[in-house]
Amino acid sequence: MAVPCFFHVDMDAFYASIEQIDNPELQGKAVIVGGTSVRGVVSACSYEARVYGVHSAMPIFQARKLCPEGSFLPVRMTRYLEMSRFIMEILREFSPTIQQISIDEGFLDMTGTELLLGSPEFAATRLKQKVHEKTGLTISIGIGSSKFIAKMASAYGKPNGLLRVLPGKEIAFLDSCTIREIWGIGKKAAASLADKGITSVKKLRSFDEDTLRKLFGTSAGTYYYNASRGIDPGIFSEAPKSRSISNETTLHTDESDSELIRQIVFDLSHQVYFRTLTEGIIGKTAYIKIKYADFSSVSSQKTYEQPFLSAEELFHSAWDLFSIRWNKKPLRLLGVGIGSIVKRNSPMQTELFETVYSKKHDLEKAIHSMKASGMHLIKASTLMHQIDKKEKKKL
Numbered sequence: 001m002a003v004p005c006f007f008h009v010d011m012d013a014f015y016a017s018i019e020q021i022d023n024p025e026l027q028g029k030a031v032i033v034g035g036t037s038v039r040g041v042v043s044a045c046s047y048e049a050r051v052y053g054v055h056s057a058m059p060i061f062q063a064r065k066l067c068p069e070g071s072f073l074p075v076r077m078t079r080y081l082e083m084s085r086f087i088m089e090i091l092r093e094f095s096p097t098i099q100q101i102s103i104d105e106g107f108l109d110m111t112g113t114e115l116l117l118g119s120p121e122f123a124a125t126r127l128k129q130k131v132h133e134k135t136g137l138t139i140s141i142g143i144g145s146s147k148f149i150a151k152m153a154s155a156y157g158k159p160n161g162l163l164r165v166l167p168g169k170e171i172a173f174l175d176s177c178t179i180r181e182i183w184g185i186g187k188k189a190a191a192s193l194a195d196k197g198i199t200s201v202k203k204l205r206s207f208d209e210d211t212l213r214k215l216f217g218t219s220a221g222t223y224y225y226n227a228s229r230g231i232d233p234g235i236f237s238e239a240p241k242s243r244s245i246s247n248e249t250t251l252h253t254d255e256s257d258s259e260l261i262r263q264i265v266f267d268l269s270h271q272v273y274f275r276t277l278t279e280g281i282i283g284k285t286a287y288i289k290i291k292y293a294d295f296s297s298v299s300s301q302k303t304y305e306q307p308f309l310s311a312e313e314l315f316h317s318a319w320d321l322f323s324i325r326w327n328k329k330p331l332r333l334l335g336v337g338i339g340s341i342v343k344r345n346s347p348m349q350t351e352l353f354e355t356v357y358s359k360k361h362d363l364e365k366a367i368h369s370m371k372a373s374g375m376h377l378i379k380a381s382t383l384m385h386q387i388d389k390k391e392k393k394k395l
Contacts, residue, residue, distance in 0.1 A: 003167050005120055007108040008142040008150035009091060009127070012159035014104035015044035015080055019073055021136045030054070030070035032063050041260045043075050043267060047159060057251045059260060075267065080104075081274050087131055087139075094127050099147075102247055103271050105154075107147050124162050145170065148232040152183050170230035174201045182227050186332055188254050188293050192216065193224075204228040219295040245279070246287075246337030247271045254293040254330035261331065265322055266315050268336035273311035281341045282307045286317035289335030290325060297333075300325045303340055314338060 011017070016031040030049035034042040040060040052067040060072065084103045091098050094117065097109035110120060117123040124141045131139050142153025143164035153163040153173070165173045174182070179190045179201060196215055198204050205228040213221030226233045247268050255261060265288075276282060286308070287301030300321045308314045318336045 002112040004145050005110040005113075006144055006147050006150040007095075007110055007120070007124060007127075008144075008147065008154040009106055009108065010140045010142075010154045010158070011084075011087065011104040012138045012140055013044060013046050014084075014137075015075070016046035016049070017137050018080060018083055019071075019076075020046065022079070026071055030067050032060075032067065032070045032072050033075055034060055034063075034072075041263045045070075057253070057255060057260065057264065059257070077267070077270050078274065081271065081278070083135065083137070085278060087135065087137070090131055090134060091127070093130075094123060102249060107150065110143075121162070121164055124164075128160070128162065146230070146232040148183065148227070149173070149230055152177070152181070155181070155183075171205075174205075174228065174230055177201055179204065184223060184227060184233070184250075184295070186254055186293070188330070189220070189295075201228050217294055217296070219297070223295045244283070244285075244287075244337050244339035244341060245272055245275050245281070246289075246335055247275070248289060248333060248335030250333045251331060254332050256328060256330045261322075261326075261334065262319060264334055265319050265336060268334065269315035269318050270311040272336050272338050273308065273314050276338060276341070280344050282344050283338040283341040284308065285339035286314055286321060287337045287339060288318050288321045288325070289333070289337070290322070290331060291333035293330040293332050295332075298325050299335075301337075301339065308338060 015033040019031050019033060020026045020029075026046075028048060029046070030052065031046040032042055032049050032054055033044045034040050042054060042056050042058045042060060042063050044056055045054045045063070049063075049067055049070050052070070054063045054067050054070070063070070064072070080103060088098065088100055088106065091106060091108055095108040095110055095113065098106055099109075100106040110117075110123065113123065114120070117126070120143045124143060128139055128141060131137060138160040140154045140158045140161040141163075142150045142155070143162075144150035144153050145165070145167045149165050149170055153165050154161065156163045179185055179193055179199060180187070182201060185193070193199070193204065193216075198207075204224055207215075207225070209222060209225040211221075212224050215221065216224065223233050225231075249264065249268065251264075284305070284307040285301055285303040287299060289297065289299045291297040302317065302321060304317070308317070314336070322334075
């Protein structure tokens with residue numbers, strides 16, 4: 001039986017890198033993507049901006065203080081989604097089993113592909129080269145016997161990194177990491193562990209699961225037990241639900257700022273909705289996922305009589321769900337999804353429903369059609385940016 005092998009592919013500084021490719025004058029400069037108003041939030045930033053301490057999910061006004069000479073740009077979600085789709089198609093040339101977990105990262109199941117593609121390291125090198133040749137972008141790849149290990153490995157050597165954790169070497173790899181480098185353990189979680197005298201992965205692994213659950217709670221304790229042993233906590237498992245589309249993001253720091261969170265839900269809703277346009281599907285169930293700083297999580301969903309006709313409509317539904325379920329405690333992860341999916345042009349036809357979102361739907365669909373017919377990407381992206389700009393003024 002073949003040893004499991006997974007790639008985690010992470011696009012380096014994705015939004016900012018695309019802006020630098022589209023505008024060569026920005027190459028080598030600090031680029032902060034996330035809007036131009038002081039009330040915005042950083043969606044992404046270049047590595048040059050990170051030197052100043054700027055990071056995703058940071059309020060724009062704070063980023064301006066840290067990096068006043070940076071180039072602050074609005075989000076061009078249509079452009080980023082198009083590039084994401086293109087890269088995912090390249091990934092599918094290397095594996096038929098792809099799990100996209102966000103706009104800029106995904107897993108490839110590479111188990112049993114060595115005879116066809118060569119060693120995992122060789123295949124990963126070829127994949128990196130092909131993405132760079134076709135797009136000009138760099139990606140980082142982590143290789144492991146589980147998605148969890150692969151996810152951690154991809155963080156090493158970024159940007160443009162490549163690391164394989166060999167089967168049987170998972171514990172040694174984990175012990176070379178700090179507590180904060182364990183995926184899923186943030187600043188507050190690390191401080192909580194340190195308060196109990198746990199300052200290394202090896203020390204964390206010395207505790208049994210029951211003790212960890214008593215010290216840190218059921219969810220966090222079980223997570224710590226599994227993570228310290230290289231056991232995939234199951235975060236990246238495919239959800240056994242009916243057909244759905246979702247995107248989620250892990251926040252750089254635990255967050256409780258409602259304005260910042262609202263904009264993140266807005267961005268996620270747009271990512272999800274434009275994925276449905278690309279795949280030619282439509283749905284009428286909105287759902288949200290919340291993971292708190294203590295690793296506990298909640299989800300909620302609501303099914304409507306009519307399908308969603310625009311990203312704006314999905315956002316309002318997702319925000320309503322979120323507002324009901326959020327207990328105001330700090331968050332570490334947010335997710336938005338759309339379900340009850342059917343093919344467009346089915347009996348659940350969007351044109352049958354006239355609502356306040358109909359015109360918005362027609363415009364979004366027209367932009368998508370323009371791209372599909374080969375219209376220059378900048379035109380479509382500019383139009384979509386105008387939509388995004390108008391909508392974000394409502395936040």
